[in-house]
Amino acid sequence: MLKKQFLSMKADDDARIDWGIIFCVLVLAVIGMVSIYVAVKHDTSTASITRVMLSQAIWYTLGAIIVIFLMQFDAEQLWKVAPVAYGIGIFLLIMVLIFYSRSYAALTGAKSWFALGPFTFQPSEIMKPAFILMMGRVITQHNSEYYEHTMRTDWLLLGKMIAWLIPVAVLLKLQNDFGTMLVFFAIFGGMVIVSGLTWRIIAPVIAVATVLGSTAIFLVVYNRAILEKIGFKAYQFSRIDSWLDPSASTNGTSYQLWQSMKAIGSGQLLGKGFNVSKVYVPVRESDMIFSVIGENFGFIGSCLLIFVYLLLIFQMIQVIFDTKNEFYAYISTGVIMMILFHVFENIGMSIGLLPLTGIPLPFVSQGGSALLGNMMGIGFIMSMRYHYKSYMFSNQDESDFK
Numbered sequence: 001m002l003k004k005q006f007l008s009m010k011a012d013d014d015a016r017i018d019w020g021i022i023f024c025v026l027v028l029a030v031i032g033m034v035s036i037y038v039a040v041k042h043d044t045s046t047a048s049i050t051r052v053m054l055s056q057a058i059w060y061t062l063g064a065i066i067v068i069f070l071m072q073f074d075a076e077q078l079w080k081v082a083p084v085a086y087g088i089g090i091f092l093l094i095m096v097l098i099f100y101s102r103s104y105a106a107l108t109g110a111k112s113w114f115a116l117g118p119f120t121f122q123p124s125e126i127m128k129p130a131f132i133l134m135m136g137r138v139i140t141q142h143n144s145e146y147y148e149h150t151m152r153t154d155w156l157l158l159g160k161m162i163a164w165l166i167p168v169a170v171l172l173k174l175q176n177d178f179g180t181m182l183v184f185f186a187i188f189g190g191m192v193i194v195s196g197l198t199w200r201i202i203a204p205v206i207a208v209a210t211v212l213g214s215t216a217i218f219l220v221v222y223n224r225a226i227l228e229k230i231g232f233k234a235y236q237f238s239r240i241d242s243w244l245d246p247s248a249s250t251n252g253t254s255y256q257l258w259q260s261m262k263a264i265g266s267g268q269l270l271g272k273g274f275n276v277s278k279v280y281v282p283v284r285e286s287d288m289i290f291s292v293i294g295e296n297f298g299f300i301g302s303c304l305l306i307f308v309y310l311l312l313i314f315q316m317i318q319v320i321f322d323t324k325n326e327f328y329a330y331i332s333t334g335v336i337m338m339i340l341f342h343v344f345e346n347i348g349m350s351i352g353l354l355p356l357t358g359i360p361l362p363f364v365s366q367g368g369s370a371l372l373g374n375m376m377g378i379g380f381i382m383s384m385r386y387h388y389k390s391y392m393f394s395n396q397d398e399s400d401f402k
Contacts, residue, residue: 018319018385024312025378028363029060031305034274035292036366039285042277052285052366059368063375070379074387075327078380082137085130086164092123093171100175108358109233110177124172124180125373129380132187132334134164139195140327154197161192178236179357183341190337191330243355256282260350264294264302271298285366287358290350302347309343309362319384328384335377342374 033056040052073081101115114121138160146153165188172181193202219227220240227237242254250258263279266272274296281291294302316336320329339362346361348354360370 016386016388018315018382020315021312021319021378021381024308024315025363027308028305028312031293031308032056032289032364032366033060035289035296035364036285038275038277038296039289039292039366041275042280043285055368056366059371062368063371066372066375067379067382070376071382071386073383075325078133078331078383079137079140079327082130082133086134089123089127089130090167090171093127093168093175096123097171097174111175112177112180120369122369124175124177125369126376127168128183128187128338128373129335129376131164131168131184132191132331132338132377132380135161135188135191135334136327136330138164139191139330143196143326149196149198151198151200154201157195158192158197158201161188161195173231176233179345179359182345182357183338183359186341187334187337191334194330194333239356243349243352246352256288257349257352257356260284260288260291261352263291264351267295267298267301269299271296271301286360287346287356287365288350289361289365290347293364294350305364306343306347309339313340316381319381323384323388325384331380332384335381338377339374342370 033053036056037049037053040049096114097111099114100111101113101120104113104115104120105111112122112124114123139157142153142157142160146156165184168184169181172178172184192205216227217240220237221244224232224237238253241248242257246254246257246261248254259279259281263277263281263284266279272278272295276296277292279291279295281288284291290302290305293305297304313336316332320332323329342359342362345354345357345359346365349356349359360367362374363371365371
């Protein structure tokens with residue numbers, strides 16, 4: 001009898017764990033470790049392969065611990081934690097402006113990293129899941145207060161969301177980290193779309209954003225003086241130049257992008273095989289990791305990688321429909337937008353479709369801060385499934401989370 005009860009409890013616990021998401025993340029982690037090994041093995045620097053691989057394995061382990069920890073938080077606890085996490089994130093973004101790594105700032109032009117010996121930490125990566133939590137709380141709270149959507153209440157909701165976005169955007173502007181700012185805008189945009197706002201507001205906003213983006217590209221080509229006056233830097237112009245015409249300066253500003261495109265193209269359909277690297281690509285172990293995958297495993301391998309990402313996103317969407325919890329739905333949307341934008345931007349810049357921004361490939365690129373931020377997002381999704389049965393027979397609504 002006791003054995004049957006134990007087996008029943010074990011089966012119940014297994015059902016609460018989303019093994020599909022775990023499988024996708026594990027596959028991406030294996031791809032990441034293999035790709036990082038190839039990148040470091042053929043790197044011209046003196047970096048120790050053992051040290052790099054061990055360091056990355058430690059980051060994956062820490063990420064797994066964070067996922068297990070966050071799984072224990074149910075909806076009410078995440079609701080209460082949201083403003084605290086947002087506040088801590090803002091504090092870290094302020095502190096990094098004072099105690100940023102001078103060497104990294106000189107190298108990258110951004111004041112985004114803390115440095116302690118060989119270890120670096122980018123607080124904006126941890127701010128992403130905190131921002132998602134806070135946006136989910138703001139939207140859920142507003143919709144519970146204003147059940148019927150009108151133009152006035154929708155503008156009020158948009159104003160609230162922008163109010164929580166502005167401090168993050170200002171601090172990232174001061175850090176000179178435009179790439180990370182784009183990620184927050186993508187998260188914000190995705191959550192705006194699913195928040196219930198009328199398309200009479202969303203459509204004009206999208207139109208204005210499209211016009212501003214097109215105008216910015218036009219000014220880059222024909223009149224840069226205006227953009228220089230509002231804070232654009234020379235390296236940002238160089239990145240756009242290399243994007244518009246990668247072949248113009250293959251030994252200068254376009255070198256990294258040109259080499260990445262050559263590496264991916266040389267892989268052809270099936271790739272050159274594991275641990276074969278004939279084309280040198282700078283920083284290929286982190287931002288340009290997709291060039292390693294394209295060269296070693298070709299078009300087929302690259303498509304399989306994209307398929308794993310799509311499968312992961314599908315699993316996340318499935319959690320939304322299964323749990324039917326509004327707060328969870330907004331959190332999941334934010335996490336999906338965060339991962340989707342990272343994938344789209346990283347692969348896009350590696351093949352010359354988008355400008356270089358320094359955005360890593362989720363769960364694959366070398367580095368700890370971005371990996372921990374993504375793992376926090378996975379932890380939020382896993383907690384939804386883990387605590388789902390607790391709410392199946394609950395009469396609580398979103399107002400109980402206040």
